Amino acid sequence: MADSDWHTNCTLSDIAQRIDAAHSVVILTHVKADGDAVGGSLALVRAIAASRHTSPSGVACPAEAWFTGPLPLWLSAVSRQTKSRSIGATDPLPALDPDLVVIVDTGSRDQLDCLADWAEARAERAIIIDHHRSGDAHLAALRYIDTDAAAVCQTLAPLCASLVGVPSPAQLDESIAEALYLGLATDTGWFKHSNVTPAVMRLAADLLETGVNHERLYQNVEQRDRPARLRLMARALNSLEFALDGACALMSIRQKDFDETGAAPQDVGGLVDIPKTVETVRVSVLLTELGPADKPTTKISMRSKGGPNLIDVNAVAARLGGGGHVQAAGAKLQCPLDEAKARLIEALE
Numbered sequence: 001m002a003d004s005d006w007h008t009n010c011t012l013s014d015i016a017q018r019i020d021a022a023h024s025v026v027i028l029t030h031v032k033a034d035g036d037a038v039g040g041s042l043a044l045v046r047a048i049a050a051s052r053h054t055s056p057s058g059v060a061c062p063a064e065a066w067f068t069g070p071l072p073l074w075l076s077a078v079s080r081q082t083k084s085r086s087i088g089a090t091d092p093l094p095a096l097d098p099d100l101v102v103i104v105d106t107g108s109r110d111q112l113d114c115l116a117d118w119a120e121a122r123a124e125r126a127i128i129i130d131h132h133r134s135g136d137a138h139l140a141a142l143r144y145i146d147t148d149a150a151a152v153c154q155t156l157a158p159l160c161a162s163l164v165g166v167p168s169p170a171q172l173d174e175s176i177a178e179a180l181y182l183g184l185a186t187d188t189g190w191f192k193h194s195n196v197t198p199a200v201m202r203l204a205a206d207l208l209e210t211g212v213n214h215e216r217l218y219q220n221v222e223q224r225d226r227p228a229r230l231r232l233m234a235r236a237l238n239s240l241e242f243a244l245d246g247a248c249a250l251m252s253i254r255q256k257d258f259d260e261t262g263a264a265p266q267d268v269g270g271l272v273d274i275p276k277t278v279e280t281v282r283v284s285v286l287l288t289e290l291g292p293a294d295k296p297t298t299k300i301s302m303r304s305k306g307g308p309n310l311i312d313v314n315a316v317a318a319r320l321g322g323g324g325h326v327q328a329a330g331a332k333l334q335c336p337l338d339e340a341k342a343r344l345i346e347a348l349e
Ligand SMILES: [Mn+2]
Pocket: 036, 037, 105, 131, 150, 151, 152, 187
């Protein structure tokens, strides 16, 4: 469900004022947080802590980030003990009732997972900061949505600077800058995608000025695979097939591939991009079979290559009840993998 009120209704300085006035702030983001979600959440907690002259890892820190679903394997390498919690579907909700909720990198009720009801009940004191094209506006009274931003961290950078009282992100503390750089780098495919603009590169340069170590961050985030992930990658590549005269690459991962390789759901991340190296491929699709066997669900991830023949995968995903961005989108279908594949090909055609 997305609504027509999905647009900006406040300024970043309104948001900074609300944050400054709050005694306690909880930052929420989408389930299965990625680099932008984690980076944006950590950057805000650190900036709020810095603005109050407290430690972002201390008990006195007035802000904390809450995550749901599986967390990235690299989280501990970037978290620096910044105040956060991971909340599972069966966990009791935290007793903390903050006076401000900031939702970053999503505005979709479904994406808030087990915190959806909790967040919805606090919409009057919630702020959404996002860059996605659709969302549930009723989740927050204040919304700042910039669909031109490559990453939510691009929007959060000037907000963080304003919170800590510096004129430019180049003057931020390196720990805040690293979190922002993480979001900017990962949402642009480490500065490869079409969303890389002069403003993205200028912000990246400003963040590097603070002492962010690009190579260490890249190693921490992108070069820490377990061997099981490569075994899963081999299964995915082995399933590779082409449709639409080679313009569409399809890979399938079935439940038994997870079982037999020992790979975890988060090991799937990034596999969908691999077939884009084939010249004829305009869209690459990964279908993942999710359990249980009696109620099969298939997750579809799509990535499209830029250029004159661009396929808008957000539009394809929308036809299947999903969404995302022009070049990266997905959907979840309540059907077996082979049926999902047929429906997808039909939608692509
Ligand atoms: Mn993002």
